[in-house]
Amino acid sequence: MSTQFVPQVGIPLIVVWLAVIVIMCLGVKKGIGRANMILMPLLTVMFAVLVVQSLFLPGALDGLTAFFTPNWEALADPAVWASAYGHIFFSLSVAFGIMVTYASYLKRKTDLTGSGLVVAFANSGFEILAGIGVFAALGFMAQAQGTEVAGVASSGIGLAFIAFPTIVSQATGGSIIGVLFFGALVFAGVTSLISILEVIVAALQDKLGWNRIRTTLTVSLPLAVISMALFSTTTALSVLDTADAFVNAFGIMAVALVAVIVVAWLLHKLPALKEHLNRRSSFSVGRIWMLLVGVLAPLVLGYLFVSELIAKITTPYGGYPDWFLGVFGWGMVISLVILAVLLSLLPWSACSHAKDDADYDDFLAQEHYEPDSETSAIPVASGEQRGTAS
Template identity: 35%
Template sequence: MAENEWGSNLSFILAMIGSAVGLGNIWRYPYVLYSNGGGAFYIPYIVAILLMGIPFLILEYGVGYDFKSSFAKAVKKIDSRWEYLGWFLPVAVFLIMIYYSAILGWDGIYIILSFFKGWGADPNVYFTNTLLHSSNSWMGLLQFIPLIAVAMLVGWVIIWFISHRDLEEGLGRVSKVLVPLLFVIMVVIVGFSLTLPGASIGLSELFHPNWALLGNFEIWMAAFGQIVFSLSLGMSIAFTYASYTKDDADLITNTISIALANSLFENFAALGVFSILGYMSLQSGTAVADLVTQGTGLVFIVYPTVFNVLGQWAYVLGPLFFLTVYLAGLTSILSTIEPLSFSIQNKFGFTRSKTMTLLIIVGALISMIYATAYGGSILGYVDTFINQIALLLGIIFECIIFAWIFKAEKLIDFLNSRSKTIKLGKWWVIIVKYILPIFILIVWIGGMMDVIKSSTFEQLVFTVISAAVLLIGTLVLTILPAKNPDWENYEERI
């Protein structure tokens, strides 16, 4: 078996589900659902899955399977003038991996703390001041936090241990264990959460439909943005994973299975989140609307606050919850290194083990900036730039290259011949060529406007720095001469 080939279709599906099911499902989606009309949000949400999520994944899978190569090599072979973009998206995704390692480190610390409620009586003070030593000053870069650095390095070692092996030996086997385990633990957490007094209060708040918001453009933009974020669209991960598949893969059915599993997980997670918020509301007398939040505030402040008043069950539910977050982060982070790693292997002829080791050393060193008192602020700035500006722009150009220059219609007969579910037709071509790029462009414009309106001077500075790192890194990998003679070779498969 090749070092970059799935041992079975199951490995491919579980790895893709692991990539999609991540931190965003637990800490982002419940808030998005609640703040965008509750039950009414499901209408734009389902439209976004059918109109963008599934069609775009099919496109990425189809082209990835056709080339059986890295993203950078495929883009170069489609049109050598676009090679820069072939490196742009893998490098952007690698930058996501670097700041994800910080969140993984924080959560690793909380797994240990959860056994004895080590965050104390005020989780907000502990997380912000005691753990992160958060500083709004640039001088915070000079304050190094050893505990966070060690926790992050532990995560990097785990990532290296899994990813430097041959694909099936490492990522394939781990996905077969971690992804089912992730779902089982979430079932236990949600099952218990639903039995808490006040759970119905939270669920009522979550699902109460605000139909008036359906006429609001922002709710539709939120739905499409959520699907881009949740399914890791345009990150070149789906393309790379599909290039590892065996010849008999049913890519259309796989796409539907992955999108369905991701949707079920994030909606199931929302049940648990709001059941617990409802319990907290009942105990504290605080309205759910004043408790709900997203991001690190939900995971590292609201949940520990709940566990503080939950009694003895907190010593079971707490570790399970933070372990779930860790596993979700780990399965996602393992996927973010694959596109850049495979592209480097293709161009420079390195082995998988050597490439992974090199990237993880580089990533670990850069990530130490997040182990400073100013690290939390930098993380927020970089996350906003990558997700709301860089990736969406890359997706638009990816649609142009794959749907127009490569010609998406070439894939229809091949994909249909293996599909056991739906069949593609002209409707799919219309979506990926016209509808999809327009919608993503609209979401990108909305994201840009949000960044411009809400940015502080410090955020603008780090946005520029992040852009410079991304563009320079991309340029260097583009202009370096290839060392692998196969870099120029490509045989048409479809």
């Protein structure tokens, strides 16, 4: 393993961290809110231009054919489902705590199911748009090399840092494609980093009663130093690839499985969650939702978790040595679990107001929001309008 510093990576990483820390210190509205209002539209526009540019490349049609041609045999591979779960969990911020954190900033009467549908469909629509642009570019690359799209298509790190630089160097107008693709990649990474940091910052701020700047610096500076040490060297891609494979496609799946089992089967809180969702939502959920969350999700996640566990134990990921996987794969997962447990054990500070929310108590009183003593479910007033129950 080489620890040689790469300035072309390290310096931009420092700039990104400084920008993110400033945004986080400014708070939710002035920092995160304003940053997303700028970065997200820019990200969408850049990818839209990238798609249009890519569609006019020679061989783009071959790439689109490969993109929209299903491979039904792949559905029998558990690794495909595991990757899909890991991907959608990451892109929708499921099992990261991000949705819970951002939901805590919503107004009391926000349409929860409607907002959820908007987020899910917007995310899927954007990913289809991005896929069109990426595969059109891969079709050009395949034609230039005289091979099939499957021969040049890769995923994750290989796509971003191997395939696309080749496309940029060969395509007419490749510099424009490069600026659009890597610019969008930076914006997407920055917004994701902000969201992940906000989970930790918000939790510690609520629990310890610290102010925003102190909490942000306490969380961000150590993480910035660690990321600089790991991801600004010549072996950064290998470290990133391994950590991503274990934490995203494996660790996140385990977190989701535990969360579903605890909420649905140990605490029996699905009825309460269902009624809470239906309280102020335009689209009601019912037994099908409870079946999907309480039965199907744990079964599928459990199967995928065991399959991934066996695969990770029996086959060295990526051909990396055992010590490397032990440190940056298993070690990363175990370290995050230990850190999460330690943070949860921190005592509540007397300065924290998170446990005593007078505004929320008033809201419950005004809404007659009384949970059932046996099921903890919240009765819904008969006069309220509801969407179609599933």
